[in-house]
Amino acid sequence: MAGTLNANLLLAVPLAPLAGAAVAGLLGTKFFGNVVGRKTVTAATILGVLVAFIISAMTLNAVLDGARFNETIYTWMTVAGMKLEVGFQIDSLSAMMMCVVTFVSLMVHIYTIGYMAEDEGYNRFFSYISLFTFSMLMLVMANNFLQLFFGWEAVGLVSYLLIGFWYTRPTAIFANMKAFLVNRVGDFGFILGIGLLLAYAGSMNYQEVFAKREALSLLTLPGTDWALLTVACICLFIGAMGKSAQFPLHVWLPDSMEGPTPISALIHAATMVTAGIFMVSRMSPLFELSDTALSFILVIGSITALFMGFLGIIQNDIKRVVAYSTLSQLGYMTVALGSSAYSVAVFHLMTHAFFKALLFLGAGSVIIGMHHDQDIRNMGGLRKYMPITWITSLLGSLALIGTPFFSGFYSKDSIIEAVHETHIWGAGFANFAVLAGVFVTAFYSFRMYFLVFHGKERFGQAHGHDDHHAPAAAHGAHDEHAHDDHGHDEAHDDHAHHGLAPGQKPHESPFVVWFPLVALAIPSVLIGFFTIQPMLHGDFFKDVIFIGENHHAMEKLGEEFHGAVGMAIHSLTTLPLWLAIAGVASAYYCYMINPRVPAWFFAQFKAVHTLLDNKYYMDKFNQTVFAGGARLLGEGLWNFGDKKLIDGLLVNGSAKLVGWFSSITRLAQTGYIYHYAFVMILGILGFLVYFLPFWHA
Numbered sequence: 001m002a003g004t005l006n007a008n009l010l011l012a013v014p015l016a017p018l019a020g021a022a023v024a025g026l027l028g029t030k031f032f033g034n035v036v037g038r039k040t041v042t043a044a045t046i047l048g049v050l051v052a053f054i055i056s057a058m059t060l061n062a063v064l065d066g067a068r069f070n071e072t073i074y075t076w077m078t079v080a081g082m083k084l085e086v087g088f089q090i091d092s093l094s095a096m097m098m099c100v101v102t103f104v105s106l107m108v109h110i111y112t113i114g115y116m117a118e119d120e121g122y123n124r125f126f127s128y129i130s131l132f133t134f135s136m137l138m139l140v141m142a143n144n145f146l147q148l149f150f151g152w153e154a155v156g157l158v159s160y161l162l163i164g165f166w167y168t169r170p171t172a173i174f175a176n177m178k179a180f181l182v183n184r185v186g187d188f189g190f191i192l193g194i195g196l197l198l199a200y201a202g203s204m205n206y207q208e209v210f211a212k213r214e215a216l217s218l219l220t221l222p223g224t225d226w227a228l229l230t231v232a233c234i235c236l237f238i239g240a241m242g243k244s245a246q247f248p249l250h251v252w253l254p255d256s257m258e259g260p261t262p263i264s265a266l267i268h269a270a271t272m273v274t275a276g277i278f279m280v281s282r283m284s285p286l287f288e289l290s291d292t293a294l295s296f297i298l299v300i301g302s303i304t305a306l307f308m309g310f311l312g313i314i315q316n317d318i319k320r321v322v323a324y325s326t327l328s329q330l331g332y333m334t335v336a337l338g339s340s341a342y343s344v345a346v347f348h349l350m351t352h353a354f355f356k357a358l359l360f361l362g363a364g365s366v367i368i369g370m371h372h373d374q375d376i377r378n379m380g381g382l383r384k385y386m387p388i389t390w391i392t393s394l395l396g397s398l399a400l401i402g403t404p405f406f407s408g409f410y411s412k413d414s415i416i417e418a419v420h421e422t423h424i425w426g427a428g429f430a431n432f433a434v435l436a437g438v439f440v441t442a443f444y445s446f447r448m449y450f451l452v453f454h455g456k457e458r459f460g461q462a463h464g465h466d467d468h469h470a471p472a473a474a475h476g477a478h479d480e481h482a483h484d485d486h487g488h489d490e491a492h493d494d495h496a497h498h499g500l501a502p503g504q505k506p507h508e509s510p511f512v513v514w515f516p517l518v519a520l521a522i523p524s525v526l527i528g529f530f531t532i533q534p535m536l537h538g539d540f541f542k543d544v545i546f547i548g549e550n551h552h553a554m555e556k557l558g559e560e561f562h563g564a565v566g567m568a569i570h571s572l573t574t575l576p577l578w579l580a581i582a583g584v585a586s587a588y589y590c591y592m593i594n595p596r597v598p599a600w601f602f603a604q605f606k607a608v609h610t611l612l613d614n615k616y617y618m619d620k621f622n623q624t625v626f627a628g629g630a631r632l633l634g635e636g637l638w639n640f641g642d643k644k645l646i647d648g649l650l651v652n653g654s655a656k657l658v659g660w661f662s663s664i665t666r667l668a669q670t671g672y673i674y675h676y677a678f679v680m681i682l683g684i685l686g687f688l689v690y691f692l693p694f695w696h697a
Contacts, residue, residue, distance in 0.1 A: 005062055005069040010088050013052045013059070013098060014137040017105070017130045020048030025127030038122055045126045046109045049133055053102035060095040070143055070207065082204070089143030089206060093346065093544045097140040097278060100350055101271050104357045105133040107516035108266045111361055114513035115262055115368065125165060129266055132158040136271045140278060145194045145204040148279065152190065152243065155272045156183045162263040163256045172258040179252035186242015186249050193235030196221075197286075200228060210285045217289045233286055233293035237300075240276025244330050247304045251618050253327055254311075257319040261364030264319060265357040268326050274349045277333045281342040281545060288340065288548040291424060298338025298419075299426040302433035305331030307616070309437050312444035314612050317374045318363045321448045325400065326356055328437060332415050335430050340551035341418035343541045347532070348411035355399035355408055355524035358517060362393035365513050366452060369506035370459060373499030376448055381457040385506040390453050392517040397449050399524045401442040401580045404568040407528030412438075413567070414536060414557060416576055421556040438576045442583025450591045460500040529564045537561050 023044040027035040036044075069090035076084045088094075108129060116122050135158055139151025156179075164176030194204075200216055201209040219228040240246070245253040253273065257264060267273065280287060280297070287293055305328050312324035329352050336345035367374055369386050383390040399408035416438075419430045500506065508514065534540040537558045547554055561567065571577045590597045602609045614620065668679075 005059065005067050005090055007069070007071060007073060007088075009055055010059065010069065010090060010141070011073060013055050013102075014134050014141065016048040016051040016055075017045070017133040017137070018048075020045035021127045021130035021134060024123050024130060028123035028127065034123075041123045041126050042113060045130045046106070048130055049102060049106045049109050052133070052137065053099070053106050056095070056098035056102045059090060060099050063090065063092050063095040072143075076146075082198070082202075084146050084204070085144055086147055087143040087205075088141045090141065091544045092540050092542075093278075093281065094140050096346070096350060098137060100353050101133065101136050101140065104271070104353055104520075105129070105266060107357065107361070107519055108262045110512055111265075111364070111516040112262045114510045115364055116260065119260075121165060125162075125260065125262075128158055128162050128165070129263065132162065132263075132266065132271070136275070139275055143206055145197070145206070145209075149191065149194060152239070152275060152279075153187065155267075155275060156180065156187070156243070159256070159263075159267050159272055162267060163259040165259050165263070169258070175252075175255040175258040179256050182249055182252040183242045186239045189235045189237075190239020190242075193232045193237075193239065196228065196232040196235065206282070213285050213289060216286075227290065227292070229286060230290040230292045233283070233290050234296055236283060236286075237276075237280060237293065237297055240280055240334075241300065242276075243279075244273050244276030244334065245304075245327055246276075246300050246330065246334055247307065248618060250304060250308060250327050251615075251622060254320055254323045254615075257317070257323050261319065261360060261367060264323070265360035265364075268323065268356075268360070271353075273326065273330055274333075274353065277330070277337065277345055277349050280337045281346050284342045285546045287337075288546055288551065291550075294338050294340060295425040296338075297334055298422075298424055298430050301331045301334025301336075301338055302426065302430040303331070304328070305335055305437045306433040306440070309440035309444065311612055311615060313440065313447065314609065315444075316377055318366060318376050318379075318448065318452065319360070319374060321376070321444060322356070322359050322363055325359070325441065325445065328441060329356065329400075332412065332434060332437070335434055336415045336418055338424065338430070339415075339418045339422040339427070339553050340424070340547055341415070341422075341553050341557070342545045342547070343536050343554065344411065344414045344418050344557075346541075346545075347528075347535050348408075348415055350531075350535075351399070351407040351411040351524075351528050354520050354527065355396045355406075358392060358396040358520040358524050359400065361513075361517055361520065362389055362396060365389040365509040365517065366393075368509050368513065371500050371504070373459070376451045378459055378499055379452045380455045380459070381453070382506055383453040386508045388508060388514040388517065392514075392521045393453070394449065395521045396524055397445045400445050401583065402438065402576060403580070404571050404577065405529060406525055407523065409571070410528035410532045410564065410567065413571060413574075413576055414532070417557055417560070418553040421553040422551070424551075435575060435579065438579040439583040439586075442580040443587050446584045446587035447591055450587060455592055459506065460502050460504050532564055532567070533561075 023036065024041040026032050028037070028041040067090075069088060072083075072085045072087040074086040076086065078084070109126070112125065112129065116125050119125065132155060135151050135154035137151075139148060139155060142148040142151060160176045160180045162176075163179050164172045166172045197209050197216075198204055200219060201212045203209055213229070216232075217227070217229050220226060221228050221231050238249075241249045253268060256268060259267075287297075308324055308327035308331060312321050312328065315321045315324060329348070333345045333348050333352070336342070336348060365386065366379070366382065366389060369382065369389070370379060373379075395406075399406040402409040402412040416431075416434050419427060419434055422430075536554075562570075611617070
């Protein structure tokens with residue numbers, strides 16, 4: 001396949017997971033009679049994703065040899081000269097994304113065999129994650145805005161199904177509705193941006209729109225003096241803010257941890273949340289023409305990177321710590337986009353996909369070992385009971401905090417350097433945010449690591465949580481599988497509570513659970529070292545990502561780059577590494593040596609703790625202003641508009657008017673002939689009086 005790309009083979013990449021999803025969803029569920037069993041569903045879905053991964057790897061190999069593909073596969077319809085098409089644009093960006101999506105999805109599919117083994121919704125879950133993989137592949141392979149929007153909405157819909165997978169739990173239903181509605185807010189901006197480009201470029205095809213970018217940059221939005229391209233780019237980025245969980249549209253992602261752990265790894269590490277980062281990188285020819293849009297992106301990313309990291313410090317639910325870490329890292333990627341370092345953003349997207357999926361799946365393995373207790377205050381000392389989970393989680397944590405030679409180091413340090421070199425408005429705050437974020441990330445990552453894997457064993461006993469470990473978050477620890485509807489609890493322990501009973505010990509997870517951890521740990525450690533040169537300073541993204549002449553961050557990075565080894569050695573003298581070391585040391589001191597320090601801190605800074613505990617009151621603000629406002633508006637419309645205006649005035653009012661008129665006219669209908677004769681005589685007399693002047697004339 002090297003050197004050429006076959007349309008039919010490319011078509012098989014999204015269709016293979018779709019076929020697996022169809023087998024699992026149509027033939028393997030109660031609704032259609034459970035025609036096939038678990039083994040068939042497992043084989044069909046994993047085979048579908050495996051086929052997609054193999055073809056994706058072959059495609060990437062061909063792209064590295066210079067092959068490109070940009071063709072229409074199917075024309076849906078033509079309306080007034082506008083073509084609505086399904087087409088693929090395969091270049092280095094989409095080929096790399098295809099490999100990341102299919103590899104992480106394959107690992108999640110394998111992991112799910114063990115994780116969901118006792119769940120009644122096993123087949124349904126496999127159907128959803130395969131359908132999600134199909135949706136994401138359609139998004140990254142698209143060559144036009146219509147298909148991009150289809151994939152964009154499809155991943156949102158399937159994420160709604162996955163977050164609310166345990167649909168008997170009120171918290172899961174609330175979380176999936178929240179995710180769905182918040183994403184609709186972002187998608188409203190997204191579709192406005194697409195509409196503006198369609199209206200003024202006259203096409204939905206990427207290349208045709210890019211070809212007119214210079215002309216578009218000269219236009220203003222009608223009725224204003226705003227640059228049209230700036231408005232369009234900001235609208236597109238608002239879509240990315242929803243999908244990639246940027247402040248203030250980030251509120252859905254932590255609550256989405258209500259879904260099973262495998263989907264946390266799939267949706268919230270490698271695929272859906274990175275769709276916005278991918279989209280902005282794909283649209284780099286447009287964004288490069290608007291410094292205003294780039295500044296907006298830079299500031300939003302900086303706020304997300306720093307302030308979401310703070311929230312990770314006080315979380316006690318193991319999955320929520322990793323969730324806030326995801327928010328923070330997405331902020332880093334967004335900062336890179338705002339610095340015109342698109343290739344660095346995509347590079348961090350790739351490295352992050354591996355180590356964050358590893359951390360989520362590692363958290364799931366711990367949850368299995370702890371019999372579905374997710375509170376890190378109930379753990380400790382798991383290292384000797386779960387050695388594979390321990391070492392892989394340690395590797396993932398080291399990659400996350402940017403340890404030299406690990407993949408996260410190369411991408412994260414490149415972002416920090418790019419921000420330092422940029423001169424776009426907001427770069428000063430961004431520079432502070434990404435540097436402070438290094439310490440914060442190291443602190444909350446190793447706080448979780450030490451509390452889970454080291455120290456005294458705090459499981460298998462009645463838990464009155466010690467204040468020194470961490471204050472209880474306002475939401476409480478959300479115990480996964482906290483329901484009896486799916487038979488999960490009974491299968492895993494015979495006790496009425498979640499967690500280990502007195503005397504019970506944790507256990508290492510089965511092979512299908514720990515194998516994906518090992519497979520993800522390898523790229524988490526190595527892939528950054530081997531790919532930084534071609535992806536950031538080579539020709540890997542040549543003719544795919546465009547950078548304007550007035551943006552020099554990537555050029556400066558190239559001048560300072562002296563190989564992967566040289567970059568790691570140079571980091572020994574730079575601030576980010578020492579901030580990371582300080583974060584790890586602080587976490588070790590606070591949670592292993594002197595646990596009274598956190599208790600003192602939270603007592604002294606109670607207002608700060610309360611602010612963090614309430615997640616900056618963003619949820620309460622949304623509930624009060626938007627949900628409460630909508631409720632008041634709805635009640636107002638119902639009371640005044642429906643009850644008083646429509647029912648009272650229009651419906652009942654018209655009936656009363658007819659009734660009143662009828663009651664008046666009824667007085668003339670007596671039934672006596674002499675009354676009617678008298679009225680006729682009066683009428684004749686009236687005619688005579690009226691027409692008498694005409695007769696005299």
